[in-house]
Amino acid sequence: MDKKIFVTQPLLPALSDVEAELAQIWASKWLTNMGAKHNELETKLKDVLKVPNVSLFNNGTIALLVAIKALNLPAGSEVITTPFTFAATPHCIAWNDLKPVFCDIEPNTMTIDADKIEALITPNTSAILGVHVYGFPCDVEKIDAIARKHNLKVIYDAAHAFSTEVNGRSIGTYGDITMYSFHATKLYNSIEGGCLTYNNPDLVRKIYNLRNFGIRSEELVEEVGINGKMNELQAAIGLLNLKLFKNEQEKRAKVKAFYDAGLKDVKGIRIPQMPSTATNSYQYYPIVIEDDYPLSRNEVYEKFKEQNILTRKYFYPACHDYECYKNDLAVKLADLSVVDDLKNKVLCLPYYGDLEEEVQSIILNRIKYGFRS
Ligand SMILES: Cc1ncc(COP(=O)(O)O)c(C=O)c1O
Structure with missing residues (x-):
C-alpha cells in the first residue's frame, strides 16, 4: 500500500459544523465548568444510551477512577477483573489503593469468565470490574447473581461498547456504575472524553463532587475530589458526533x-x-x-x-x-x-x-x- 492503513479512523464531523459550534462557544465566553454544551450532551446521552443518569468526564480513565472511588470500597480490598483489557482498567483499581485480582477469560467473548469468578472471592473481595471487550458483553446476568450472593459491587468498563444492548436493555444499566470512553479511537468520540452511567440517583451528587474537586458551591468544599470535567469544545464535538455514529x-x-x-x-x-x-x-x-x-x-x-x-x-x-x-x-x-x-x-x-x-x-x-x- 502507498499509504498507511490504520486499525481505525476517527469519526470526524464536517469542519463547517465544528466552526459553527466554535462560534457559539466563543460568543458565550464559557469554555468549561459544566457549560451549555456539556449539559446538552449529558441530557442527550441519557436518551442515546438509554440510561437514567449520565455524568460526563474529560476522559474515560478519570471517569473509571471516580467510579471506583464513588463506591467507597474498603481500603486495600480486592477487585476481581480481567487481564485482557487496556492498561487503564487495572491501573484505575491500583490508583484507588485497591488490589486487582486477575480472572481468566471466556474463549469466545474474551470477557471475564463468570464461571471462574467465585473461586477468586475471599473475605477481602469488595467488587468485580468487568470489561465489555471489543464490544462483547460480559455475562452480566451471571455476574449480577454472583455480586448479589456475595454482596459485592459491580463496575463495568464499556469503553468498547457504545450503544450496546443486552436482552433489549442498555449495557450501561447493568452493575452499579458503567464507564464509557469517548477517546478519538472509539466508535463515538469527543476527541478525549467519557462518561459514567448508573441507576442509583444517590450517586449523582457523589460523582459530581468527585469530578469537581469536591466543590459544591463558592464556600463549600464537601470532599476530596479531582478535576474530571469535560470542556465545551469536547462536548461540541460530542454533540456533532452523536448525529453521525x-x-x-x-x-x-x-x-x-x-x-x-x-x-x-x-x-x-x-x-x-x-x-x-x-x-x-x-x-x-x-x-x-x-x-x-x-x-x-x-x-x-x-x-x-x-x-x-x-x-x-x-x-x-x-x-x-x-x-x-x-x-x-x-x-x-x-x-x-x-x-x-x-x-x-x-x-x-x-x-x-x-x-x-x-x-x-x-x-x-x-x-x-x-x-x-
Ligand atoms: C478497555 C478500555 N478501558 C479504558 C480506556 C481508557 O479510556 P480513555 O482513553 O478515554 O481514558 C480505554 C481506551 O482508551 C479502553 O480501551
Missing part, C-alpha cells in the same frame, strides 16, 4: 459482513461471535489465529506491517504481564491459561466505515491465501 455503525456493519463472509471458511481463522442476546457496537474486528493457520499471529502482524497495513495485537501483553503486576504472588499462582493463549492469537483488523473496498479485499485475500501472493 449510527451511520458509521451501518458502514462498519458492511465491512464486518464482507470480512465475515470471506474468512468464515479459512482454516485456522476463528471469528469470535457476538451472543445472540446482544447488539454490536462495531468497535473492533478481532480474529483469532489458531495453531492450524500456516502463520502465527505475530507473523501475520509483521506481514501486514511490511505492506503498510497496521493491525493491532490487542491485548498483548495482557495486564498481568506488566512490570507493575507480574511479580505479585497471586498473579504468579493464578490460572490464566485462556488469556495466556489468546493474547498470542488475537489480531484486530483495520475497521472503519471509510475503509476502501479495495483495501478490504487486499486484507481478506492476504489472510485467505496465507500471504502467498
Whole structure:
C-alpha cells in the first residue's frame, strides 16, 4: 500500500459544523465548568444510551477512577477483573489503593469468565470490574447473581461498547456504575472524553463532587475530589458526533459482513461471535489465529506491517504481564491459561466505515491465501 492503513479512523464531523459550534462557544465566553454544551450532551446521552443518569468526564480513565472511588470500597480490598483489557482498567483499581485480582477469560467473548469468578472471592473481595471487550458483553446476568450472593459491587468498563444492548436493555444499566470512553479511537468520540452511567440517583451528587474537586458551591468544599470535567469544545464535538455514529455503525456493519463472509471458511481463522442476546457496537474486528493457520499471529502482524497495513495485537501483553503486576504472588499462582493463549492469537483488523473496498479485499485475500501472493 502507498499509504498507511490504520486499525481505525476517527469519526470526524464536517469542519463547517465544528466552526459553527466554535462560534457559539466563543460568543458565550464559557469554555468549561459544566457549560451549555456539556449539559446538552449529558441530557442527550441519557436518551442515546438509554440510561437514567449520565455524568460526563474529560476522559474515560478519570471517569473509571471516580467510579471506583464513588463506591467507597474498603481500603486495600480486592477487585476481581480481567487481564485482557487496556492498561487503564487495572491501573484505575491500583490508583484507588485497591488490589486487582486477575480472572481468566471466556474463549469466545474474551470477557471475564463468570464461571471462574467465585473461586477468586475471599473475605477481602469488595467488587468485580468487568470489561465489555471489543464490544462483547460480559455475562452480566451471571455476574449480577454472583455480586448479589456475595454482596459485592459491580463496575463495568464499556469503553468498547457504545450503544450496546443486552436482552433489549442498555449495557450501561447493568452493575452499579458503567464507564464509557469517548477517546478519538472509539466508535463515538469527543476527541478525549467519557462518561459514567448508573441507576442509583444517590450517586449523582457523589460523582459530581468527585469530578469537581469536591466543590459544591463558592464556600463549600464537601470532599476530596479531582478535576474530571469535560470542556465545551469536547462536548461540541460530542454533540456533532452523536448525529453521525449510527451511520458509521451501518458502514462498519458492511465491512464486518464482507470480512465475515470471506474468512468464515479459512482454516485456522476463528471469528469470535457476538451472543445472540446482544447488539454490536462495531468497535473492533478481532480474529483469532489458531495453531492450524500456516502463520502465527505475530507473523501475520509483521506481514501486514511490511505492506503498510497496521493491525493491532490487542491485548498483548495482557495486564498481568506488566512490570507493575507480574511479580505479585497471586498473579504468579493464578490460572490464566485462556488469556495466556489468546493474547498470542488475537489480531484486530483495520475497521472503519471509510475503509476502501479495495483495501478490504487486499486484507481478506492476504489472510485467505496465507500471504502467498
Ligand atoms: C478497555 C478500555 N478501558 C479504558 C480506556 C481508557 O479510556 P480513555 O482513553 O478515554 O481514558 C480505554 C481506551 O482508551 C479502553 O480501551
